[in-house]
Amino acid sequence: MDASMEINQKSIRVLMFPWLGHGHISPFFELAKKLVKRNFTIFLCSTPANFISIKQKLINEDLTEKIHLVDLRLPSLPDLPPHYHTTNGLPSHLMSTLKKAFAKARPIFTQIINSIEPDLLIYDLLQPWAPKVAAEKNIPSVVFVTSSATMFSYMFHTFRYPNSEFPFSSIYYRDYELARMVKNQELEPIEQQQKDNTSVKLCFKRSSNIVLIKGFKEIDGQYCDYISSLTKKRVVLVGPLVQEPTSEDGNSQILTWLNQKSKGSTIFVSFGSEYFLSQEDREEIAHGLEKSRVNFIWVVRFPKGEKLKLEQALPRGFFKKVGERGMVVEDWAPQAKILGNPNIGGFVSHCGWNSVMESMKIGVPIIAMPMHLDQPLNARLVEEVGIGLEVVRDKDGKLDGEQISEIINKVVLEKEGESIREKAKIMSETIRVKGDEEIDDVVQELFNLCKTRSNVV
Structure with missing residues (x-):
């Protein structure tokens, strides 16, 4: 029996857990829409502030039975009322406060994962504790990178070889961009910056064999290969995941x-x-x-x-x-x-x-x-x-x-x-012309990760 026949016998339950930015939730949601057409059931976990735009889309696209929204109630912090539990419109000086609140959400997330009992966790880059919680339950997990492979190959190169030039000469930061980055970093405590870098490394490390990245090989191929050589993880591209006009x-x-x-x-x-x-x-x-x-x-x-x-x-x-x-x-x-x-x-x-x-x-x-x-x-x-x-x-x-x-x-x-x-x-x-070529590969990869779990036939 091939994988496509096997996968159709029982729906795979996936818990998706993006970072609290619209630019992250949107591709997670678009990936969810692709997966539910292929016999996956999706639980999308985020704060109520981020679901305002998603709820209507679920109704309009008749997806309420297939994509379930799971509220993540962040701990209360001064200066961060619930409508600020999103990066959308968030004043820049509150970004580190939002990250702190998010980091404190581990116990709440643990309750969520215990309640849903998913077959798979797909998570983002700022919560290395999420795959750890999943691993304690013997649930495989995969990181999904919603930024470009170009960016992440540059980032991991900098982690590994901080004093060496990036091997692709057309990709670089201009001097004024580097100066602006230094200035912006001054707005955020150095401890938070170091935590973010550590989080990215751990999120890659804890991903089960593969990492998912938004893009396609015609433009991302060489950068994906470089990421693989630096992280020892196989990169699986998910395609452009562009929202269709409604x-x-x-x-x-x-x-x-x-x-x-x-x-x-x-x-x-x-x-x-x-x-x-x-x-x-x-x-x-x-x-x-x-x-x-x-x-x-x-x-x-x-x-x-x-x-x-x-x-x-x-x-x-x-x-x-x-x-x-x-x-x-x-x-x-x-x-x-x-x-x-x-x-x-x-x-x-x-x-x-x-x-x-x-x-x-x-x-x-x-x-x-x-x-x-x-x-x-x-x-x-x-x-x-x-x-x-x-x-x-x-x-x-x-x-x-x-x-x-x-x-x-x-x-x-x-x-x-x-x-x-x-x-x-x-x-x-x-x-x-490519259509959903990448998504078909993603489905096969995710199925391979889940097939050892006893509740997937």
Whole structure:
């Protein structure tokens, strides 16, 4: 009897446990959706603050019987009420407090795993205690990396060879990015930084034989091989895991506006749910959009409790100058639906990995404006693959509006950007042809891990 026949005899119960960021929960949720189509039952564990957006999706996609939400009630800490139990909109000075609360959740998680009795745990990178709890119950566990293989090969190289250059010369941090990282690290206690690094190493170490990474071999292959050589774990890629547009986004006022524009004439500008632009950056981006020759939809976000009126946040006279060419929206826009619209010709992105994958799948070229963490390395990868161009800051890390407009025009409109636009289309077709090739491999790997457990026939 082959594995595909065996696996169909009884559903495999998987407990999924992502870190408390939207950029982590979203790919875990997309992986869950793929697995439930292949006879898995999923229990997705996170805080109620993170389930606000997920609950409606479960109803809309008729998944409430297959994906079960499990509330993780974090211990109460000063300055961290329940609506802050997520990185989405979290003021940056509270990040280490959230990590502390999360680290204290082990006893609650132990109760959850005892109650659900899963066949498998799929966990994230900041909770090395989770696979330990699973191991005590003889439950196999696998770490799922939602960032790029490029980033993690760089990270593990730095762990192993701190004074040696990364062997892939196109992937690096610029001097101003390194300076910003040092500055950002000053906001977080050194003990917390060391804990995070140790957590990542332990989470890899405690993963059962394999690690799952979001991506596909055409762009990630060499970086996955390097991760394997550094960690002695086999990397299994899960594909792009891009959220499909949903019907409830269809009547949006934004889309009505976008539908009135001409094909490829408009860009989408968004920097993710967890990064907030400085006033200086906002002004330069506004200047760049104003000077460009394209229409734009710009999503502007503020940290919780620090909201400004758009008229205050943007340069005086901005709305009058851009007129019907631009639409600025607060907090959220239906990104997948917008990027999939034929009138979109480019994506000004921070290069978070979810956004890069989405752009690749849909075939929209990227104007890269990385901010921090893995984003600069992802931006270098975007240029290496040939599907976008980066707006490079000056030596002090400052953006320039004139350069922003030049790069936008080049990528979206000019002859110089033709090869980029073409490569973006080819990448999209490559992903379309592959379909769920990676997921089928993942299912086989997960089944192999679970088949020794007595309650899987």
